Amino acid sequence: xxxxxxxxxxxxxxxxxxxxPVAGPHLTRAGNVYILPTRQGLGFLLVLALMLTGAINYVxxxxxxxxxxxxxxxxxxIVHTWRNLLGLRIHVHxxxxxxxxxxxxxxxxxxxxxxxxxxLEITARRRDTPRRLExxxxxxxxxxxxxxxxxxxxxxxxxxxxxxxxxxxxxAWTIVHPEGDCLIWPKPAESAPAPRAGGxxxxxxxxxxxxxxxxxxxxxxRRGDSLHHVHWKAAARQQGLLVKxxxxxxxxxxxxxxDGLPPADAETRLxxxxxxxxxxxxxxxxYALHLPGHAIxxxxxxxxxxxxLDALALxxxx
Amino acid sequence: xxxxLARWLARVPPAxxxxxxxxxxxxLPHLLRLPAWLALAIPALLLWRLAHDAGRVRLPSRFVLLxxxxxxxxxxxxxxxxxxxxxxxxxxxxxxxxxxxxxMHRRRDVYVVLFLADFLIVVGFLFEQSLPYTLWMGATLLxxxxxxxxxxxxxxxxxxxxxxxxxxxxxxxxxxxxxxxxVLFLFFPRPGGPLWGMPExxxxxxxxxxxxxxxxxxxxxxxxxxxxxxxxxxxxPPPPGRLYWRGLVHVHFDGRSWYAPHxxxxxxxxxxxxxxELSDPVHYTVTLEPHDRRWLFVxxxxxxxxxxxxxxxxxxxxxxxxxxxxxxxxxxSVLRYRLDTRHRPGPVYLAVPDGAAxxxxxxxxxxxxxxxxxxxxxxxxxxxxxxxxxxxxxxPPLLPDDPIDGFLFDSRIGFCEHxxxxxxxxxxxxxxxxxxxxxxxxxxxxxxxxxxxxxxSDAHAWVxxxxxxxxxxxxxxxxxxxxxxxxxxxxxLRPRRAEAGxxxxxxxxWLQRGLRRIGFVWDMLDERWNQWILGFDRHRQIDLLQxxxxxxxxxxxxxxxxxxxxxxxxxxxxxxxxxxxxxxxDPAIRIWRRLCRRLARHGLVPAPGETPxxxxxxxxxxxxxxxxxxxxxxxxxxxxxxxPDASGRDLEEMQRRVRGLxxxxxx
Numbered sequence: 001x002x003x004x005x006x007x008x009x010x011x012x013x014x015x016x017x018x019x020x021p022v023a024g025p026h027l028t029r030a031g032n033v034y035i036l037p038t039r040q041g042l043g044f045l046l047v048l049a050l051m052l053t054g055a056i057n058y059v060x061x062x063x064x065x066x067x068x069x070x071x072x073x074x075x076x077x078i079v080h081t082w083r084n085l086l087g088l089r090i091h092v093h094x095x096x097x098x099x100x101x102x103x104x105x106x107x108x109x110x111x112x113x114x115x116x117x118x119x120l121e122i123t124a125r126r127r128d129t130p131r132r133l134e135x136x137x138x139x140x141x142x143x144x145x146x147x148x149x150x151x152x153x154x155x156x157x158x159x160x161x162x163x164x165x166x167x168x169x170x171x172a173w174t175i176v177h178p179e180g181d182c183l184i185w186p187k188p189a190e191s192a193p194a195p196r197a198g199g200x201x202x203x204x205x206x207x208x209x210x211x212x213x214x215x216x217x218x219x220x221x222r223r224g225d226s227l228h229h230v231h232w233k234a235a236a237r238q239q240g241l242l243v244k245x246x247x248x249x250x251x252x253x254x255x256x257x258x259d260g261l262p263p264a265d266a267e268t269r270l271x272x273x274x275x276x277x278x279x280x281x282x283x284x285x286x287y288a289l290h291l292p293g294h295a296i297x298x299x300x301x302x303x304x305x306x307x308x309l310d311a312l313a314l315x316x317x318x
Numbered sequence: 319x320x321x322x323l324a325r326w327l328a329r330v331p332p333a334x335x336x337x338x339x340x341x342x343x344x345x346l347p348h349l350l351r352l353p354a355w356l357a358l359a360i361p362a363l364l365l366w367r368l369a370h371d372a373g374r375v376r377l378p379s380r381f382v383l384l385x386x387x388x389x390x391x392x393x394x395x396x397x398x399x400x401x402x403x404x405x406x407x408x409x410x411x412x413x414x415x416x417x418x419x420x421x422m423h424r425r426r427d428v429y430v431v432l433f434l435a436d437f438l439i440v441v442g443f444l445f446e447q448s449l450p451y452t453l454w455m456g457a458t459l460l461x462x463x464x465x466x467x468x469x470x471x472x473x474x475x476x477x478x479x480x481x482x483x484x485x486x487x488x489x490x491x492x493x494x495x496x497x498x499x500x501v502l503f504l505f506f507p508r509p510g511g512p513l514w515g516m517p518e519x520x521x522x523x524x525x526x527x528x529x530x531x532x533x534x535x536x537x538x539x540x541x542x543x544x545x546x547x548x549x550x551x552x553x554x555p556p557p558p559g560r561l562y563w564r565g566l567v568h569v570h571f572d573g574r575s576w577y578a579p580h581x582x583x584x585x586x587x588x589x590x591x592x593x594x595e596l597s598d599p600v601h602y603t604v605t606l607e608p609h610d611r612r613w614l615f616v617x618x619x620x621x622x623x624x625x626x627x628x629x630x631x632x633x634x635x636x637x638x639x640x641x642x643x644x645x646x647x648x649x650x651s652v653l654r655y656r657l658d659t660r661h662r663p664g665p666v667y668l669a670v671p672d673g674a675a676x677x678x679x680x681x682x683x684x685x686x687x688x689x690x691x692x693x694x695x696x697x698x699x700x701x702x703x704x705x706x707x708x709x710x711x712x713x714p715p716l717l718p719d720d721p722i723d724g725f726l727f728d729s730r731i732g733f734c735e736h737x738x739x740x741x742x743x744x745x746x747x748x749x750x751x752x753x754x755x756x757x758x759x760x761x762x763x764x765x766x767x768x769x770x771x772x773x774x775s776d777a778h779a780w781v782x783x784x785x786x787x788x789x790x791x792x793x794x795x796x797x798x799x800x801x802x803x804x805x806x807x808x809x810x811l812r813p814r815r816a817e818a819g820x821x822x823x824x825x826x827x828w829l830q831r832g833l834r835r836i837g838f839v840w841d842m843l844d845e846r847w848n849q850w851i852l853g854f855d856r857h858r859q860i861d862l863l864q865x866x867x868x869x870x871x872x873x874x875x876x877x878x879x880x881x882x883x884x885x886x887x888x889x890x891x892x893x894x895x896x897x898x899x900x901x902x903x904d905p906a907i908r909i910w911r912r913l914c915r916r917l918a919r920h921g922l923v924p925a926p927g928e929t930p931x932x933x934x935x936x937x938x939x940x941x942x943x944x945x946x947x948x949x950x951x952x953x954x955x956x957x958x959x960x961x962p963d964a965s966g967r968d969l970e971e972m973q974r975r976v977r978g979l980x981x982x983x984x985x
Contacts, residue, residue, distance in 0.1 A: 056508075058642075073463065076494045079895065
């Protein structure tokens with residue numbers, strides 16, 4: 001703040017969107033809580049002016065007294081509104097990645113050392129219905145759904161945390177602009193063509209064969225497992241149904257390949273790939289992802305899924 | 319209240335309950351002066367909204383509502399012949415608020431209702447300014463503010479919480495606003511007069527003296543105990559029997575009624591006053607209740623009158639504008655005087671219409687034949703009233719025919735107006751210039767404070783006659799009636815006037831004494847209220863500024879003072895709020911601090927950096943007798959502060975243990 005130049009200090013942008021993302025928690029203090037009358041506040045001002053005119057015209061001392069009392073209540077209200085926002089420490093946790101079309105959900109933690117703060121409102125965009133909360137003493141967590149965004153990496157928007165409490169005549173706000181971003185995966189297509197079966201690089205090189213089975217281990221039988229792989233000896237020893245697993249097993253490994261998709265524009269292909277990833281993961285298949293200029297080797301599990309989806313989110317032509 | 323109604327009301331959202339209560343409180347004092355149909359319509363509209371909120375009825379469609387408003391506007395116009403100004407305007411405003419309630423769907427509408435209600439509170443002070451009414455309106459404002467806070471607390475509606483916090487916050491807001499409000503009240507510049515002329519309807523009909531005196535037309539004298547004005551004397555007040563408060567001078571007599579000029583003409587410069595002082599001048603300040611006429615009351619006879627007033631040839635003092643607000647003025651009078659001795663007054667003071675009062679005419683001739691001297695004639699006339707069976711009554715018979723002859727020769731029962739009017743006619747017919755003066759006589763000192771209360775029931779009328787060599791002389795014919803001829807003797811009906819000395823003193827009972835005392839306390843409050851709040855006008859503001867050493871006509875100095883004090887008030891508010899925040903909100907810490915304060919009295923103070931546990935152990939070693947309690951309290955405190963599952967029960971236990979703790983050094 002001290003280093004802020006005059007031009008910056010009074011730039012309109014600073015009051016509406018802030019001057020850019022800031023790392024760490026946002027602490028509300030005198031320098032970053034702004035306040036202006038609301039439309040109701042302007043109406044109240046008009047009513048006060050009418051009252052004063054009446055009091056002057058009728059030379060009525062009590063009318064003066066109550067006009068001044070109401071005016072003072074309005075001014076005291078400014079102080080209360082302003083203080084309702086002061087001294088808060090706001091931590092913003094960036095949202096988990098979501099598919100395009102779904103709202104990313106931001107988590108805000110309000111650290112409030114003082115008494116309860118009524119009627120706080122959080123918005124990401126001016127016209128959105130604000131998320132309302134009351135922050136009691138201590139920590140309060142609020143979630144805010146950001147507006148749905150297209151695929152890609154988006155920097156976190158500047159948030160307005162505001163309040164009109166207690167009179168509704170003034171609105172105090174502060175701009176919380178956290179560092180960090182929010183990843184949007186492509187929206188999964190309704191359905192996708194079955195992916196090309198295949199192993200990873202070295203599998204592709206040789207013939208697909210069960211003879212090349214590298215025994216990997218045993219696992220519990222799952223519905224749909226081939227009877228060929230049941231470890232019958234173990235079954236005979238009353239050890240339950242176990243299944244032999246082999247590495248480089250072509251029947252359960254697929255390649256999700258950009259080039260293997262029917263011709264379509266890039267976003268459609270990404271949507272289809274997204275669907276394929278979800279389907280493959282659901283079916284317990286291993287899958288590799290081949291994008292132009294980027295390939296992820298075969299794998300399985302939450303981390304692998306996340307890696308693939310992130311790749312889709314971040315993929316750019318050329 | 320029966321249970322069904324209670325259940326029914328419980329369905330009304332709390333914020334609306336508060337709003338409706340506030341509006342009902344606001345409307346109540348207005349209902350009495352509204353036309354009957356409107357006075358019924360407004361509660362009906364409020365009840366409609368209440369029933370809607372309780373889920374019983376639907377709100378009217380916009381079309382129906384428009385019809386209602388149009389009908390009300392038409393009705394108001396027919397009743398008041400206008401829609402603007404104080405009376406019609408406030409009635410319209412009240413109706414619009416009630417109607418808007420039925421069209422209150424969104425937050426915005428709530429604010430419209432609240433602001434209109436705030437405005438109506440201020441408009442209401444044009445009608446009524448008493449202390450109880452102001453307190454009532456203060457309570458109304460509090461309720462409305464609490465409603466406003468509740469709406470701001472739950473901007474989306476729906477979850478309507480308890481109202482207690484809102485009422486408390488509204489109270490705090492009002493109290494915290496007071497310093498700034500006082501600064502504005504004292505120093506915000508008060509422009510001199512009306513901006514566009516005082517609307518005529520600011521002057522309603524109020525009790526008080528009338529410009530026309532028609533004895534025999536009115537069958538009873540007002541018993542109104544309302545205060546007419548209050549007086550503070552500089553120095554000791556003169557005895558009540560000497561206090562004749564001149565108001566109106568009635569010169570023209572048409573055979574039935576006496577008339578005072580309706581619009582007094584400034585006929586006299588103070589230099590033209592032909593007044594010889596025979597006693598020391600009396601300085602006093604009058605706080606006059608609004609009576610909607612221009613005349614002011616001054617002690618007989620005024621030496622010096624307020625600057626902005628006019629004084630007529632008859633020494634009637636008038637304000638340039640009707641007194642529609644409380645008015646304070648200072649004057650100097652002299653109680654013994656010789657007035658206008660040089661010139662005999664003109665024939666207008668002798669005029670009695672031909673044919674009026676023939677029997678009085680005959681009596682006048684008889685008296686004149688017996689007494690050549692004017693003074694002797696006046697005394698003979700007073701003797702006539704004393705010797706003949708004249709009675710004083712506040713409820714005399716009507717005199718439909720000639721009121722003068724009828725009173726002097728037939729009924730012989732009357733009050734001051736009858737006596738004064740008949741006496742003046744008698745003197746005029748005997749060739750002595752005479753006029754009737756109406757005003758007030760006496761006044762009741764408030765024993766708790768040194769001022770005098772003059773009430774409407776102190777209204778009086780007397781005669782002034784011009785006698786050669788003496789000038790205008792005040793004659794009070796009513797005072798000639800002996801005490802035993804005063805009818806209707808209950809205390810409150812007994813005339814308080816010139817007969818004050820003759821008044822039979824009955825010892826009042828304790829209840830009467832008590833009630834009188836309460837009455838005096840109340841009147842003192844009322845007087846202070848008038849002095850400091852209602853009477854605070856431009857003149858007093860100028861006075862105050864001068865006393866503070868600031869030139870009231872230098873707007874920069876005034877604005878500077880106002881600004882500085884306003885900033886001071888705001889800075890004080892900010893500091894106060896900060897200080898209050900320091901007082902922590904965590905009840906566990908508060909209780910812990912209370913304990914620390916108690917321990918400090920035994921010399922046990924936590925060292926810097928000492929943890930509560932270590933401090934507790936140290937205390938327990940010293941206070942062997944309460945070691946176990948102390949350890950338990952420390953454990954509870956630490957649990958409340960740091961354990962995530964601390965409960966309200968822990969807090970209660972800690973509180974109970976701290977309260978019940980006996981610090982004892984011995985085991």
